[in-house]
Amino acid sequence: EAQVTQNPRYLITVTGKKLTVTCSQNMNHEYMSWYRQDPGLGLRQIYYSMNVEVTDKGDVPEGYKVSRKEKRNFPLILESPSPNQTSLYFCASSASGQESSYEQYFGPGTRLTVT
């Protein structure tokens, strides 16, 4: 089954304790992205990756890091989480190229609470 998986689904942590949210896709997609969803603000892009070893900032990258060492994986790293990073996070992937319609497939989400 084609899917994007994220782990963990729920996480409660304390300020300053480094954490990683994993994301994996099995569709051989070149493009992957992280979004956060906040009430009243909709979904905003954090980081994206056009392919292995190619990453770039989205609209709200502060306080986050990513890496893309393998095509299927795109982890989101919070080196020193703060309460304002409490949010619902989504990973997404997409095929690229002329034949793609650029639709993105989303993971189930990770609800992060930073106290």
Place this chain on the structure above:
Amino acid sequence: GDSVTQMEGPVTLSEEAFLTINCTYTATGYPSLFWYVQYPGEGLQLLLKATKADDKGSNKGFEATYRKETTSFHLEKGSVQVSDSAVYFCALSGIWSGNTGKLIFGQGTTLQVKP
């Protein structure tokens, strides 16, 4: 910059009522347009898409037509069910080359269908 504007919710309808959720966009070039749906506690699922002017996307009884002249992509369904209760997001994606590939979302419209 590119943007998407959706009608504000929540929208409350009785079962079997007709649904319209308005969506308009501003974009350079010819974006692809999407409707995503988020059921309670779940991630975003692609509902339908249209990649060029006058295309009609359809799925599960929902339809939307890409209207370039009015820069709109309104979502419609002839007879809603309680199971359609969810948050609906209109989104656009620009051309791949020279673009971040990110989806630009509207704020989302909550639909509640009562029996």
